[in-house]
Amino acid sequence: MDAGRELEQILQTAQETIRTQTKSEQEVERQRVAWLGRKSRLTELSRQAASLAGEQKISFWRQFNRVKSAIEGELAGRRQALLAQPAGDAIDVTLPGRALPQGRLHPITQTMERILSLFVPMGFDILEGPEVEFEYYNFDALNIPRDHPSRESFDTFFVDLPSPQPGKGRLLLRSHTSPVQVRVMEQRRPPLRIVVPGRVFRPDPLDPSHSFTFHQVEGLMVDGRTSFADLKGVLDHFSKALFGPHTKTRFRPHYFPFTEPSAEVDIACAACHGKGCATCGRKGWLEIMGCGMVHPNVLKAGKYDPRKVQGFAFGMGVERVAMLTHGIHDIRLFFENDLRFLEQF
Numbered sequence: 001m002d003a004g005r006e007l008e009q010i011l012q013t014a015q016e017t018i019r020t021q022t023k024s025e026q027e028v029e030r031q032r033v034a035w036l037g038r039k040s041r042l043t044e045l046s047r048q049a050a051s052l053a054g055e056q057k058i059s060f061w062r063q064f065n066r067v068k069s070a071i072e073g074e075l076a077g078r079r080q081a082l083l084a085q086p087a088g089d090a091i092d093v094t095l096p097g098r099a100l101p102q103g104r105l106h107p108i109t110q111t112m113e114r115i116l117s118l119f120v121p122m123g124f125d126i127l128e129g130p131e132v133e134f135e136y137y138n139f140d141a142l143n144i145p146r147d148h149p150s151r152e153s154f155d156t157f158f159v160d161l162p163s164p165q166p167g168k169g170r171l172l173l174r175s176h177t178s179p180v181q182v183r184v185m186e187q188r189r190p191p192l193r194i195v196v197p198g199r200v201f202r203p204d205p206l207d208p209s210h211s212f213t214f215h216q217v218e219g220l221m222v223d224g225r226t227s228f229a230d231l232k233g234v235l236d237h238f239s240k241a242l243f244g245p246h247t248k249t250r251f252r253p254h255y256f257p258f259t260e261p262s263a264e265v266d267i268a269c270a271a272c273h274g275k276g277c278a279t280c281g282r283k284g285w286l287e288i289m290g291c292g293m294v295h296p297n298v299l300k301a302g303k304y305d306p307r308k309v310q311g312f313a314f315g316m317g318v319e320r321v322a323m324l325t326h327g328i329h330d331i332r333l334f335f336e337n338d339l340r341f342l343e344q345f
């Protein structure tokens, strides 16, 4: 093959290879060495050209230089193109941002915080007590005597460990937050205004409205002159703040061993406004908590003098309040940790 045709062929193949087979700067360099390097066919041809003379010599070098700069141009073009193209790990600032998964509080925590936040401006302090409790605080100190049938309504998980203070009875998982009332009275002098959030336990089989564990918020206010009117005022204000300003409340006589008199607080059903529907079980009213004037025996257990101080107490179920405010019909949803449920709050 004469040198002229070979030069043309080298140019064609070089251009094609460089265009299609250089994905990185290293590959461009490899192609440069292959086509223009010391051991390349082009260099070899230039050496052989030493034997040429006259017209042949002139036309060879003219063609040689054109081919060489065309290949150099091709390589330079590829280098430019690779520089302009972002590498795989570079940041493309034009891409839309990636949303970070955001955590949120459990609906029970949210409801608990909401309830507490309504009592704090009325001067109530937030306190807590232990989940593993003595029989004494859970029952005896709350005027629930050993053989009294009302103990059965607070069916209890007992803890199978020797009691560290046998005088205070066996250990158990508290069945309500009321025991914290007496614990706090033992520690603080009146006047007293506290709310107590916490988890409680009862051996109930799981169903849409029962769980072996749930949460309560307890309240206690004691001073020289607190009356049932204060109890009604505080809880009526609370109910309106939580369920809406037009919420009607009703205080229905009831019995609790630790209060006298006792009542249950109902709110008029928001779904039917008291007419009676499926939500309220045709009653027109929804029970939201128990309350009453603290029984003199409970004040005595807390080393308070019932002739000098009096007070009211109340206790409500947090799951129940969350179910009412969000229209949830199954308590088990709160404990199953299904993200499809939790992500709605």
Ligand code: DAH
Pocket: 175, 176, 177, 178, 218, 219, 256, 258, 259, 289, 290, 291, 292, 312, 313, 314, 315, 316
């Ligand atoms: N401890 C009661 C329960 O778990 C609720 C309760 C009722 C608490 C009346 C009180 C109260 O402080 O005064 O059912």
